[in-house]
Amino acid sequence: MSARQKRYPANYPIVIRQGPEMFGATICNISLNGGCIMTDHQFKKGDTIVLDYTFGQTRAFVMWSMEKLTGLKFENELTTHGLHLIRDLQRVSA
Structure with missing residues (x-):
């Protein structure tokens, strides 16, 4: 079993798609291979x-x-650049 990637706090708005449905969500924390989102769905x-x-x-x-929080594993690892974009945008909006 591989070690868990370091997770970083985030506050980044996204749209979740599941089939034809779309839901608003916010990334609460993120790593290269997963994260946690907050959503009403x-x-x-x-x-x-x-x-x-x-x-x-x-x-x-x-x-x-669990309630409004959902833990995710990404199909493919994020790029380091993508991870830093989310982290940097979170810092600017905070």
Whole structure:
């Protein structure tokens, strides 16, 4: 089992797509291979979703969901550049 990637706090608005449906969400924390989102929509463990954000999109799998928080594992690792864009935008908006 590989070590868990370092997670960074975030406050980054995104759109979640699941099939034809779209939901607003906020990335609460992020790493290269996963993160946590806050949304009013309840997802189930195992759901596949797509995160749409300013500079791209990422397919992710729901690992857990509790009330408004949902833990995700990304299908493909984010680039270091993508991770830093989310972190830097969060700092500017804070």
